[in-house]
Amino acid sequence: MAGSLVQVDHFEISSAVSTVTLGGGSSGSSSTNFAINTDDIYMATYRNVYMTTDGRVPNVRLTVSGSADSNANYDNARMNLEVAAGHYDGGNNNSTSFPTIGRGTTSQESSQGMIYCYNFNSSSEYSFITWSEIVVTESPEYYDIYGGGVLTTTQATDGIQWVANSGTIANGEFTLYKVV
């Protein structure tokens, strides 16, 4: 059935970790050993993601043969909307990850969202993502973020990784679906 979502990987944090990887084969966080290896679109969801230290940020990288690409080739454009302030239009070229914003250390200060993954399996095209995220910071401030980004390297990527900018990710449930 067109438009179906088929789960291919899942990981739930049971003790704090510095990274979470969906896909990436045997380097992934779960024991599934799944790697993105088809031209399909994939959708990652995450919920109840918070940190061990206030204000820390779980940024996003893509994996190449299971290893996160940390080169400064991540471009993005995004809009942050907040309940008590005007919107913020943001963008970066040549960053070492796709950005999000800091949050707190409890369920009430966490993020939920989804990331669509495009062209990951192509070694001749860039890998793209779009994301929709809803976040409560440690203050608390209430944000929803809509954005997109590209890793400007012609290489196949096989997974997506959340990486703490400092410290560890205390909690979160992460699932990857193939859109078929």
Add this chain to the structure above:
Amino acid sequence: MSNLRLINETSISSSVSSISITDVFTSDFDIYKITSTGISTTGTNYVDVDMRLINSSGSVISSTSYKYSARVNLGWGASGDVKSTGNDKIYRAFGESTDQSPEVASSVIWVFNPYTSTEYTQVLYQNTQFYGGSYYTSYFGGAWLVDNQSIAGFQCIESNGSRPLASGTFRTYGLRVDK
């Protein structure tokens, strides 16, 4: 089988000022997708179409515990922020505005963590509509119910009170996670 499971499909069959979809959020899922299509109202005066949540006791939550922030893009070239730090509904979640068919509104809404009472219910929503004979708008945003209640359903409500909903279909899906 798709991990996106259809739980409920409800259509408006007669004019109503609000419609409640109850007992769709359970402990079976943590993430839900709601689609609404073909929402119209009676008459040519357009009206906002809002959302409220319904707790597991069946009560529609109308306290000022909702927060939202959204962006509206208008077909005549304007745009703007729409936000609140405390409202009694999620403003325009189902439609920035709509009036009589064929000028309908449609939306996709994702709901996170509704049933658990230890996490806020959080919502991402996008909608698209045409109204008033010449107005096209699109809308995207996020909302929170900052209240630790177990949520089991939702309500679609027209904001005027005298321009009843005439048509529309609501589909609620649960996103299955195999652990």
